[in-house]
Amino acid sequence: MMWTEKYRPRKEEEVIGQERQKEVIKRAIEGWNQNSKPLLLHGPPGVGKTSYIHALAKQNQYEILEVNASDTRSKENLHRIIGQALAQRSLFGGKKLILIDEVDGIGGSKERGGMEELIKLLENPSTPVVLTANDIEDEKMEKLRTKIREVPFERLETAKIAALLWKIVKKENIKADEKSVKKIARQSRGDVRGAITDLQTSKNEVGEIEALDEETTRRQKEEIKQAVKVVLKTKKATIARQATENIDQDIIDLSRKVIGPVIFGNDDAYGYWIEENIPKEYDKGDIEKAFEVLSRADVFRGRIMRRQYYGYLTTIQMMLTAGVAISKSERSEAQVRYSKTERSPKQNKKLWWLVTKKREAIVGKIAHSVHSSKRKVKEEFGMYKQIIKEDPLIAEKVRLSEDEVNYLRK
Ligand SMILES: Nc1ncnc2c1ncn2[C@@H]1O[C@H](COP(=O)(O)OP(=O)(O)O)[C@@H](O)[C@H]1O
Ligand SMILES: [Mg+2]
Numbered sequence: 539m540m541w542t543e544k545y546r547p548r549k550e551e552e553v554i555g556q557e558r559q560k561e562v563i564k565r566a567i568e569g570w571n572q573n574s575k576p577l578l579l580h581g582p583p584g585v586g587k588t589s590y591i592h593a594l595a596k597q598n599q600y601e602i603l604e605v606n607a608s609d610t611r612s613k614e615n616l617h618r619i620i621g622q623a624l625a626q627r628s629l630f631g632g633k634k635l636i637l638i639d640e641v642d643g644i645g646g647s648k649e650r651g652g653m654e655e656l657i658k659l660l661e662n663p664s665t666p667v668v669l670t671a672n673d674i675e676d677e678k679m680e681k682l683r684t685k686i687r688e689v690p691f692e693r694l695e696t697a698k699i700a701a702l703l704w705k706i707v708k709k710e711n712i713k714a715d716e717k718s719v720k721k722i723a724r725q726s727r728g729d730v731r732g733a734i735t736d737l738q739t740s741k742n743e744v745g746e747i748e749a750l751d752e753e754t755t756r757r758q759k760e761e762i763k764q765a766v767k768v769v770l771k772t773k774k775a776t777i778a779r780q781a782t783e784n785i786d787q788d789i790i791d792l793s794r795k796v797i798g799p800v801i802f803g804n805d806d807a808y809g810y811w812i813e814e815n816i817p818k819e820y821d822k823g824d825i826e827k828a829f830e831v832l833s834r835a836d837v838f839r840g841r842i843m844r845r846q847y848y849g850y851l852t853t854i855q856m857m858l859t860a861g862v863a864i865s866k867s868e869r870s871e872a873q874v875r876y877s878k879t880e881r882s883p884k885q886n887k888k889l890w891w892l893v894t895k896k897r898e899a900i901v902g903k904i905a906h907s908v909h910s911s912k913r914k915v916k917e918e919f920g921m922y923k924q925i926i927k928e929d930p931l932i933a934e935k936v937r938l939s940e941d942e943v944n945y946l947r948k
Pocket of ligand 2: 639
């Protein structure tokens with residue numbers, strides 16, 4: 539039996555993630571009235587659109603009338619089913635809910651009219667109607683979109699998927715190592731169905747999830763080192779940007795979550811590697827600039843964690859490649875052995891913060907003593923740095939601490 543079926547969510551809370559979406563849908567259905575618009579749940583496949591509606595219906599005693607719109611046979615039934623559902627409402631007291639699954643499957647030139655027909659049926663439905671679709675950008679969806687309320691579903695965080703996979707591993711009573719489970723979760727890119735399928739298919743005859751072999755681990759490490767090298771050596775944004783395109787690793791760690799006794803995190807994320815190796819290649823001023831880029835990227839990481847808006851991944855990737863690459867003034871010729879940080883993400887942030895903070899403090903003091911704006915001093919920072927380095931008396935006048943002077947001397 540397919541595990542995706544076996545472990546299909548039966549209760550609303552078993553649908554992981556999509557918290558706001560679930561709330562919106564539940565409220566809309568419970569408060570359905572003549573002015574309600576049909577809901578259109580859309581998003582990538584395998585993220586819980588269909589499952590959530592089924593779980594909601596089951597738990598709240600709605601009878602579901604379902605049509606899969608991409609199925610040709612049911613296209614003819616579309617009209618009948620919806621008509622029936624609307625008519626039956628007054629006959630039986632039970633609550634009903636119409637689910638028109640995969641509406642983006644309707645249409646194509648042959649079936650012109652299919653969509654028109656559907657749109658007509660959707661005028662002020664007295665019974666709650668929920669539609670689902672993967673792709674709403676398609677031209678044929680345009681008109682439909684004016685008639686419905688959109689509920690975007692999102693890809694799931696690696697940590698959430700990993701936790702779900704782990705539960706399945708426990709229930710199936712199979713052996714799996716944490717790294718392999720994490721890898722399956724990560725590679726699914728937010729697709730829960732895909733992750734569960736991969737978990738099932740990577741199970742070998744003895745009921746174990748095969749551990750990552752050393753060769754794979756070694757290859758991944760080499761790929762990352764290569765990407766780090768390109769980014770730290772090049773000054774060209776485009777070259778840097780392409781460096782991480784083919785690595786089999788997360789760009790940034792989006793999975794650090796403590797779930798039960800297991801911590802799901804991706805310590806091998808490219809972000810940790812680049813951060814660790816910047817100081818080995820860049821000089822002081824460049825390190826600051828690069829660290830500023832890292833902290834900005836981390837702001838976006840936080841937004842993804844909070845709002846699960848994975849669109850920011852592109853921004854982050856850009857920052858951690860092109861952004862870091864162009865932070866340098868000079869390419870270092872040094873032969874560097876790249877390694878990965880052992881610090882915790884918390885310590886990393888503190889480090890970036892300290893570096894940028896120190897510079898801020900110095901800028902403030904200089905601005906104060908030369909009666910200039912901070913912005914101006916920042917622009918001319920190199921010059922002030924030079925002056926202070928050469929003349930200890932000036933440092934004293936500006937009231938820099940020993941620590942700050944040392945910082946400038948480096
Ligand atoms: N958010 C989720 N929580 C738990 N399981 C999920 C979730 N999304 C998908 N699944 C798993 O994947 C299968 C397919 O999900 P489904 O709801 O049909 O995806 P969609 O309709 O978004 O393409 C489910 O049976 C379930 O095993
Ligand atoms: Mg579906």
